[in-house]
Amino acid sequence: MAANDAERPLRKDASINRERLLDAARELFAEKGLGVTLNDIAHHAGVGVGTAYRRFANKDEIIDTLFEERLEAVEAVAREALEEDDPWIALTDYLRRTLKMQFGDRGLHQILDDPTLGDERIGDVRRRIAPLIVELVRRAQEAGVVRHDFAPTDVTFIQSAMAPIMNSTRDVAPELYERYLTFILDGIRSDTREFTPLPTPALNSETTHSAMTRKRRAAARRAR
Template identity: 35%
Template sequence: MSAPDFGSPPTDADAPMQRADAQRNRQRILAAARDLYAAGGLGVPMAAIARAAGLGKATVFRHFSTTSELIEAVFTEKMDAYLSATRVALGESDAWQGFVDYITMVCGMQATDRGFADVMITTFPGAESFEERRREAYEGFLAIIERARGTGALRADFVSQDLILVLFANAGVVSATATAAPDAWRRLLAHLIRGFAAPGVDVKLLPPPPDDEALSRAMARAAPLGTRDDMPAHHR
């Protein structure tokens, strides 16, 4: 009986094709993860990302051995933009306007991508370059605060920890209203900025609130399963 033919072993000539295939697979994984994270946050499992990419889970793990590695690869550009936002704000001649623009830009980045909303309030100790960008952005924000407080426009008791609270609050609103009232975060932010302004500082008019129907849909979506039928009719 003749030995089975398992084909020729890979040669150096096959290497460019294999590298091209690997690069295409990597891009498919990143594209799928980017879309799923944006829509559903960082809780999307690797298996779902593999299915969306049309690949096996083992292939995903060959490219990204941990979820943190994948998250870092997906959001590196956005973290660069986050860091860039501090530089833009520091370059603004009006320190108060630079502060307002920075807060607005960061909250807007959260609003357009639920995955990045999660990234903003989560640390990834194993992703060193990722966390370095976060540290630099934080240090830039400290300078933004000092400039704005120095003009007397920002309340003297505003501290850097307040930004974290803003991001937590905004992430919650974005998560609850993303489909029903996607601009609701702007109303929240306008109220917060009014609270951060020192007395006498001119602030922009509040944007309109979400309508009752939109908020009712958001509340129904946020209600725990099994309780939605118990909600008052005007809140369903």
């Protein structure tokens, strides 16, 4: 019993230090990008460097942890949206909730957008999230609540299009991106009016993946 009692505070301290390191990493990634070191993260978290290396072997482990946490959260949002009976509410709720997550986590945005990272993490998104988006859009189309030419890959580009608005207005008008999201959602919703024909078709999944990872591939070529 004495040995077990002695271990409990250590486990609690380890958990607290781990969360401090993750919070510090989010802040530093957002402020300075992914070039910061594990030492920088430890100092920002207010813990010793040795403590940092006991919790994480290197900075990549922190990046992987943050990415996996957020990926799980996005997947949960998508699955919850699919439980909604109204296909329009399901699709738009997914967009609004994931954009709010993106807005509130600058560190995550740095991780997702950094061109030096490989495609493996983006591959995880494609395998786990893309099929859920396909189903959300399929339901909306079958219900006739979105225009017939709206595609699952359009969801990806809507999310990407909001990022510059979020970043440039975060400190002066934090809700402004929702204005432009509303414009877009009104543009995809189906009703009795005629839609203007789109000037170009939606990209397929492979081309979308290529477009979204172009910076990463270019950075990898330059590094060789």
